Amino acid sequence: MLKTLIRLPLATALLAVVAGGSLAQEVTLRVHQFLPAQATIPANVLVPWAEKITAESEGRIAVEFYPSMQLGGTPPDLFDQARDGVADVVWTVLGYTPGRFPKTETFELPFIMTDAVSTSKAFQEFVETNAADEFDAVHLLAVHTHGPGLFHTKAPIGELEDLSGMKIRGGSRIINDLLTKLGATPVGMPVPAVPESLSKGVIDGATVPWEVTTPLRIAELVRHHTGFTGENGLYTQTFAIIMNADTYDGLPEGLKAVIDANSGMPLATMAGEAMEAADADGRQKALDLTNEVVALDEAETARFKDASALVIEEWVAGGEGRQALLDSATALIAKYSGERAETPGEGAEKAAN
Numbered sequence: 414m415l416k417t418l419i420r421l422p423l424a425t426a427l428l429a430v431v432a433g434g435s436l437a438q439e440v441t442l443r444v445h446q447f448l449p450a451q452a453t454i455p456a457n458v459l460v461p462w463a464e465k466i467t468a469e470s471e472g473r474i475a476v477e478f479y480p481s482m483q484l485g486g487t488p489p490d491l492f493d494q495a496r497d498g499v500a501d502v503v504w505t506v507l508g509y510t511p512g513r514f515p516k517t518e519t520f521e522l523p524f525i526m527t528d529a530v531s532t533s534k535a536f537q538e539f540v541e542t543n544a545a546d547e548f549d550a551v552h553l554l555a556v557h558t559h560g561p562g563l564f565h566t567k568a569p570i571g572e573l574e575d576l577s578g579m580k581i582r583g584g585s586r587i588i589n590d591l592l593t594k595l596g597a598t599p600v601g602m603p604v605p606a607v608p609e610s611l612s613k614g615v616i617d618g619a620t621v622p623w624e625v626t627t628p629l630r631i632a633e634l635v636r637h638h639t640g641f642t643g644e645n646g647l648y649t650q651t652f653a654i655i656m657n658a659d660t661y662d663g664l665p666e667g668l669k670a671v672i673d674a675n676s677g678m679p680l681a682t683m684a685g686e687a688m689e690a691a692d693a694d695g696r697q698k699a700l701d702l703t704n705e706v707v708a709l710d711e712a713e714t715a716r717f718k719d720a721s722a723l724v725i726e727e728w729v730a731g732g733e734g735r736q737a738l739l740d741s742a743t744a745l746i747a748k749y750s751g752e753r754a755e756t757p758g759e760g761a762e763k764a765a766n
Contacts, residue, residue, distance in 0.1 A: 440668060441475045442660070445500035447488040447605055450480040452628040453691040454504055454652070458684050462675060470671045481605070488603040492655065496550045501660045507556075507651045508585025509603060515732065516544035517651050519742045520558060521587040522728060523721040526649040527750040529622075529692065533557035533685030535745035536651060537678050543741055552661035554654040554672070555680035559622040560692040561646025562588075563639060565631050566618030567611075569705060570639040573716050582607055582619035584650050591648060591724050592620070595717065608634060620648070623695030624688050632699040638706045641714040644750070647721075654680065 444463070448455055455478070463476035482488065484500055491505035492513075507514045508521060517540060526532040533556075540548070540556050564570055566579065576597040582604075583589035589599035600616050604625055610616045611634040618635060626632050641647060661672065699706055709717070729735045 439473045440660075440664060441477060442501040442656075443477050443479060443484070444502045444504075445479045445482070445484045445491065445494060446504040447482050447491065447506075447603065448480060448625075449628050450478065452480075453624050453687050454684060455480055457687040457691070458680075459504060459654075461683070462680065466671050466675055469674070470668055474668060474671065488605065492551070492653075495655045495657050498657045498659060500657070502554070502654065502656050504652065504654050506584065506603070507653055508587065511586035514544070514547050514651070516540075516547055516738055517556070518585075518587055518728075519735070519738045520651050521585055521648060522725050522739065522742075523591050523648050524645045524718050525739075525743055525746060526558060526561065526646050527644050527746055528646075528685075528753070529558060529560035529649075529688035530682065530685035531749040531753050532649055532746055533681045533688070534678065534749040535742065537681035539742055539745050541677075543738060548653070548655065550658065552656040552658045554656055554676045555678075555684065556651060556653045557681045557684035557688070558649040558651055559624055559688045560649070561640060562620050562622050562648040562650070563641070563646070564618055564620060564637075565626060565635045566637045566639065567635050568617065569637045569707075571707075571709075572713055573720060579617045580615070582610065582616050582621075584620065587724065587728070588620060588648055588650070590727075591721055594724055595720050604629065607631065611635065622649075622688070622692055623699075624691035626695040627691065627698055632695070632702050632704055636704050638696075638699050638704060640706075640708045641717065642708050642711050643714055647717070652684070654684075 444459055446455055446459070450456065459478070466474050467476060479500070484494070486494060488506065489509040491503040492510065494500045495503040507517050520526065520532070520536050520539070536556050536558050564581070570576060573595065576595050579597045580600050581592050581597040583592050583599045583601055584604060589601050592599035602610060604621060607619045607621065608629050608631065611619065611631070619631065621631065661669065664672065696706065729739060
C-alpha cells in the first residue's frame, strides 16, 4: 500500500491518508480514467466525491487516482477494466464501444440535448428506468452527459456546405454518422488523441464541448468555434462512473451506505454542474485568444437540423422499441430543462453554444 502511494502525486497520497490523520482505512479504491488529473470530471467531480466518501466513512475508505490511463489499456477498455477488477472505479465514455450500449445511445442523437445539468439529470433517470440492464456486469454509480457539442475547426464554418470534405473528429458511432450526414468526413478517435491529430493535420477539426478544450489546449490549435442558435445543442456524449461489482458487494453495509448516498442523481447532478461551469471557462479562453466564436443563425441552424434528421430516423428504424426510448429521453430532457427554467437563477450562467 505504502509503495503504491509513494508513486502517486502528493495530493493523491494525502487524500488516501486523510481522515483524522490515520491509516486505518479498510478499503482502498483505485480510480482509473482517460484524461489528465486537472480535467473537469477528474478534478471537480471525482476528487470531491472521493473526499466526501473518505470523510463520511471516517477514513475507512481511501482512494487512489490513476489519470490518463496509468493502469494501462486504452479509453475503450475502461468499462471492462471495471467489470474485471483491473480498477475499482472508472469514468468512461459509453460511446467509445459502439453497439454495446444501444439504449443509452439514445442521448447521443442530434439536437435533443439542452444543457449539461438538465440533460445529465434526464440521462440518470432514463438509465434507471430504461437501461439499467446495460450495467448488470458492474455497479453503476452515476451517468451524465457533457454540455452542447460544437465544432472546433481550423477553417471557419458559416454554412452547412463549409463542412464538405472536412476531416472532423467524432467520439461515437452516432456522432460519426451525424458528421457524414452533414457532409464532413468523420474520423473516430478518443478525445485524448485530438490535440496531436490536429497538430499533425490528421483532422481539420473536432466535435467536443467547450469543457474539454481547456485541458487539451484545443483553442490554441484551431481558430474557429461554431455552435448553434436555440436551446438544443448539436449533440452530447454519454459518460458513466462505475464500480467493480465484487468491490461493491464486498463492502461492509455501513460503507455501502456511504457509497449509495454519494451515487445516483446527486452525483449525476454534480457532474452536469461541473461540465457546465467548465464550458463557460473554455469559451472564455477561446475569446481571450481572439478566436472566432459564432452561433449560426436560426435559418442556418434549421438547415443543420434538417440534414441531421435522417440520423434520428435511421436510428429509430434500426431496432424495436427505439421510438419509445427516444420519446422517454426527450420527455425527461424537457422535464428537467423546464424545472430548471422555472427556478429563479437556475441556468442563468449557462455557457453559450
